[in-house]
Amino acid sequence: MTGTLILGGGGMIGQKLAHRLGGDADLKLFDIGFPPDSPAMTNQTIGSLTNPAQIARLAATRPDVIYHLAAIVSGEAEQDFEKGWDINMMSMWHLLEALRQEHVASGGDYRPRIVFTSSIAVFGGPYPEQIEDVFLSAPQTSYGAQKATAELMLADFSRKGFVDGVSLRLPTICVRPGKPNKAASSFFSGIIREPLNGQEAILPVPDTVRHWHASPRAAVGFLIHAAGLDTARLEGRRALNLPGISCTVADQIEALRRAAGQEAVDRVKVQLDPDIMKIVEGWPRDFDPARALSLGFTAEQSFDEIISVYMEEDMPSGRD
Amino acid sequence: MTGTLILGGGGMIGQKLAHRLGGDADLKLFDIGFPPDSPAMTNQTIGSLTNPAQIARLAATRPDVIYHLAAIVSGEAEQDFEKGWDINMMSMWHLLEALRQEHVASGGDYRPRIVFTSSIAVFGGPYPEQIEDVFLSAPQTSYGAQKATAELMLADFSRKGFVDGVSLRLPTICVRPGKPNKAASSFFSGIIREPLNGQEAILPVPDTVRHWHASPRAAVGFLIHAAGLDTARLEGRRALNLPGISCTVADQIEALRRAAGQEAVDRVKVQLDPDIMKIVEGWPRDFDPARALSLGFTAEQSFDEIISVYMEEDMPSGRD
Numbered sequence: 001m002t003g004t005l006i007l008g009g010g011g012m013i014g015q016k017l018a019h020r021l022g023g024d025a026d027l028k029l030f031d032i033g034f035p036p037d038s039p040a041m042t043n044q045t046i047g048s049l050t051n052p053a054q055i056a057r058l059a060a061t062r063p064d065v066i067y068h069l070a071a072i073v074s075g076e077a078e079q080d081f082e083k084g085w086d087i088n089m090m091s092m093w094h095l096l097e098a099l100r101q102e103h104v105a106s107g108g109d110y111r112p113r114i115v116f117t118s119s120i121a122v123f124g125g126p127y128p129e130q131i132e133d134v135f136l137s138a139p140q141t142s143y144g145a146q147k148a149t150a151e152l153m154l155a156d157f158s159r160k161g162f163v164d165g166v167s168l169r170l171p172t173i174c175v176r177p178g179k180p181n182k183a184a185s186s187f188f189s190g191i192i193r194e195p196l197n198g199q200e201a202i203l204p205v206p207d208t209v210r211h212w213h214a215s216p217r218a219a220v221g222f223l224i225h226a227a228g229l230d231t232a233r234l235e236g237r238r239a240l241n242l243p244g245i246s247c248t249v250a251d252q253i254e255a256l257r258r259a260a261g262q263e264a265v266d267r268v269k270v271q272l273d274p275d276i277m278k279i280v281e282g283w284p285r286d287f288d289p290a291r292a293l294s295l296g297f298t299a300e301q302s303f304d305e306i307i308s309v310y311m312e313e314d315m316p317s318g319r320d
Numbered sequence: 321m322t323g324t325l326i327l328g329g330g331g332m333i334g335q336k337l338a339h340r341l342g343g344d345a346d347l348k349l350f351d352i353g354f355p356p357d358s359p360a361m362t363n364q365t366i367g368s369l370t371n372p373a374q375i376a377r378l379a380a381t382r383p384d385v386i387y388h389l390a391a392i393v394s395g396e397a398e399q400d401f402e403k404g405w406d407i408n409m410m411s412m413w414h415l416l417e418a419l420r421q422e423h424v425a426s427g428g429d430y431r432p433r434i435v436f437t438s439s440i441a442v443f444g445g446p447y448p449e450q451i452e453d454v455f456l457s458a459p460q461t462s463y464g465a466q467k468a469t470a471e472l473m474l475a476d477f478s479r480k481g482f483v484d485g486v487s488l489r490l491p492t493i494c495v496r497p498g499k500p501n502k503a504a505s506s507f508f509s510g511i512i513r514e515p516l517n518g519q520e521a522i523l524p525v526p527d528t529v530r531h532w533h534a535s536p537r538a539a540v541g542f543l544i545h546a547a548g549l550d551t552a553r554l555e556g557r558r559a560l561n562l563p564g565i566s567c568t569v570a571d572q573i574e575a576l577r578r579a580a581g582q583e584a585v586d587r588v589k590v591q592l593d594p595d596i597m598k599i600v601e602g603w604p605r606d607f608d609p610a611r612a613l614s615l616g617f618t619a620e621q622s623f624d625e626i627i628s629v630y631m632e633e634d635m636p637s638g639r640d
Contacts (some may be wrong), residue, residue, distance in 0.1 A: 013635050022413065101487075124556060128454075133456075134448075134455060135454060135456060135558075136454050136455060136456050136457065137472075138451075138475075138556070138557045138559075139459065139476070140479065140556055142479075142480070145472045145473070145475065145476035146476075146481075148472050149469050149472045149473065152457075152459070152465045152468050152469045152472075153465070153469065155458070155459075155465065156459070156462050156466075159462075159465075160401060160462070171499070180335050181373060193558065213405075236444060236458065236460055237444070237458045239458075241379035259608070
């Protein structure tokens, strides 16, 4: 039996992961809600990770692999301080405590793999040209602080052998399908997705902003690779900076031009937003993710490729 | 009014700080217990930081400066996982939440300075020759993970303006007066203190072990300097690596010989302890604490000076 639980299974990445893992007969999804086309309808549970009793019930099913993707996104965590810490930090604490109880109750046999989606928001400036694997985590948003805190908890529970965790500091995922969300990074997808679909998009930052991206397909690949990783190779450092593409917004827009012409580019309207600028200016721009590469994690080679992934997988007109 | 609260005021550093701040008429100490010669007897409160209601009562007194020194030490936190996380992490969370409530209730006026004693145990190997200020925190003990987590919380509550915190990553304090404690680092003091007082001391690690030290006097100096620091100069990075002395145990023993002769050195007995060796081998050996130095933090210049501080301040025969 290889039971798999996806916390945050109703979200964009959770759904893509669930579809990819479609062959797993014992796949369970947990979230506050699910889209209508969610797979594996019988294994969906609706609930909140703010409820420790609910978390204990999930832990009691003793899944072998737990993907923990549930989070309050960066913009919302910045606006709603309590909610952000509650979901992004305390729910990790309750989850780890519940799993430790199961570990103890099993006589030490039960020790699940946990794949946790952290974020490059654990970093804060000033930055070197490229961020190396030994660069400090000094977050400048509540979201980043919450993710960094959860990473530390997961690492210590893993070091003690209660669980076997990996934290993946995901690049900003782009191009996200569907509607904009409350993440401060939402526009990075919007300025590609909306123009490709004939709609206008707001660009709230100058086009000189440089950032670090990978596609949803690459993200799902990271998650599955992490679930199968030999964690002894992590040598106690269980948070990984992942591969991605470093490019400016201007580079993104040039790639959009190559994919869909000037007509698409003309749909991007600059409307600077000081709040978003402030958050995004503190974000990292480029990485040298040597450890993750040596551990076999792979992502796209260009932003053009990232746009192609969207057009192949998610663009409404490209679907049957 | 300049109300000052010392959490962990009954401990060794807390007591030295209280004596140094003796002129502060509104000094309050909080701890699970106090030594008989504790100063300011009328302002001592006995209680536990595991009790959120007690923490809320302390916060309601709205001290301007809070020194948060209370902790479960490294050896005990490694043995008692629950207690370590409860005291070293959760009590920081409850304290910050209680202070945020006071901040809100005051209409935003109340924003205390918090000086938190973190530790160089937030680091884990492999290390560079010298640890620079941008080196990652990847702790390899529960104590280190708990301190690193508390640092992140304090930084985010400070960034939001609820409190105004500084985390001090103290070197291993040496020479501690009194009896050995459960810290894995306790022997670093024991191998100096006991021989100076005519007693045998156990050295549980090879004398090639290199580590990073400052005296209790320097530690109190760090705390008071941090309480008066212009935190705008921290530029959002509120955890500081502090100055100290990098030396091997063999260097320590040579300094002991210079201070008290071969007779004292002969009282150090090697008796290797694999548990302590394992913890201590993961600890940092040397730092380049450029930021703290530029912010005016100072410590001893040699291990001989560290021994002198003990002989002047704490050695029983040196007291009247």
